Amino acid sequence: MKKAITGFLFCLFLFQSVTSLAAIRLPAVISSGMVLQQKSEARLWGWAAPDEKIIVTASWNNRTDSVVANGNAVWEIKVPTPTAGGPYTITLKGWNTIVLDNVLIGEVWVCSGQSNMEWSSYNNLKQILDEMPNSNNPSIRLFNIPKTTSPYPQDDCEAQWKVSSPEALQGFSAIGYFFGKKLQQQLNVPVGLINASWGGTPAEAWTPAETVTKKTDLAEAAKKLNVSKWWPVEPGLAYNAMIYPVTRFAIAGTIWYQGESNTGTAATYRELFSDMIGAWRNRWQKEFPFYFVQIAPYTYGNNNIAALLREQQSQTLASVPRTGMVVTTDLVDDIKNIHPTDKISVANRLADWALAENYHQPVTYYKSPVFTRMESKDDKLVLFFDNAPNGFMTKGNAKPTEFFIAGDDKLFVPAEVKLEKDRLIVSSKQVKKPVAVRFGFSNTAMPNLFSKEGLPVTPFRTDTWEVDTSTVK
Secondary structure: OHHHHHHHHHHHHHHHHHHHHHOOEOOOOOOOOOEEEOOOEEEEEEEOOOOOEEEEEEOOOOEEEEEEOOOOOEEEEEEEOOOOEEEEEEEEEOOOEEEEEEEEEEEEEEEEEOHHHHOOHHHOOHHHHHHHHHOOEEEEEEEEOOOOOOOOOOOOOOOOEEEEOOOOOOOOOHHHHHHHHHHHHHHOOOEEEEEEEOOOOOHHHHOOHHHHHOOHHHHHHHHOOOOOOOOOOOOOHHHHHHHHHHOOOOOOEEEEEOOHHHHHHHHHHHHHHHHHHHHHHHHHOOOOOEEEEOOOOOOOOEOOHHHHHHHHHHHHHHHOOOEEEEOOOOOOOOOOOOOOOOHHHHHHHHHHHHHHHOOOOOOOOOOOOEEEEEEEEOOEEEEEEEOOOOOEEEHHHOOOOOEEEEOOOOOOEEOEEEEEOOEEEEEOOOOOOOOEEEEOOOOOOOOOEEEOOOOEOOOEEOOOOOOOOOEOO
16 A cells, blocks of 8 residues: 555656646746737747647637647747737647736837936936826736846846836836837727837947957957946847847837947947848848937037937938938937937837838828938039928027038038028038038037928038047047
């Protein structure tokens, strides 16, 4: 009898051990409360015993699919999602059963970058603090990835989906939240927001290491970054731990606010930024839209380094498909604060890009005017633009500011500007034969020129001359 009981206990222990080892496990981003991208082939994945069969049933169609874990104990299955709706359940059965409940189908966006994207209630940001009492919304879900690094790509991260509420919004990106709020209100569909941002981080940290190191110019620029005790600067460290774990998760697109930490190596930023966007899209296997914010006016320690970085951002907009850029020269109240406090306006402009381009909503004007070409006419220069169909205006009925003109001597002086419907006429009595114009081309420029629709004109220059980046005296 004693031997029988012992044998029974041994078998029970063995069964429990096998069952425990074989249990289906899921990454953090696949959980109850999540939002799945609508009308997509959403990927579900995780771990189980090799050759274990997992049966998946989604309640929106009650269709049953199955997949078998491979020899590395990994499984993945694609589940077609319907139009926005919910809540639904997803049941996964193997040795164990997992039921994911309160799952919504809608639009999923990644929010990433450095501190201006990260800024939240933890930074006593008034706009988000005022919003928090009104933030209960079961149609908005937040997934806030903590600051983490890794030398190698990681399969999982420590985060969880939360329904929008004052508690869930603590520490979540203000820009990300306000962006998602506008989408949810305008589209009337669930919105999932994945926040992966970290103040101070250069773009290198968010780019796969091999993407940076395989190019000599990018590798050399990365070596010039100042090491900090507050954030990573080495290529790939934030990407591996905060982006890679969610790259199987279907998304609608990405919003991005970063660049301040790359002003010291601005010359290579367009290449780096473009390659980073390409690497993310390759990993997600989708050319998703990527909307970003041009860095705001701020008093940097070296002349014109922010102007050069903004120029690189504008070049990215022009050269990389499915990108959009928000200009912020009018959204700063203190040029000595690198963190402008108006996050709602930035978020709304990002949302307008998405509403117009992704969702074909009637947002007629969402692109800032962009300089396209210049013609010489006697002692004047004529400038032409895209995205100003009804012409230009200045705020306060003042003369246009932050225009400078130069001749072959490369000496820039303030310019007189005449506004015409589809062009600007720029001149100066001090320059008889002008050849170049610069507009808003400094660290702190806050020009007063806008399209008639109220969007600030994008800073630019027409020359390619060497720019003064000496220390500010």
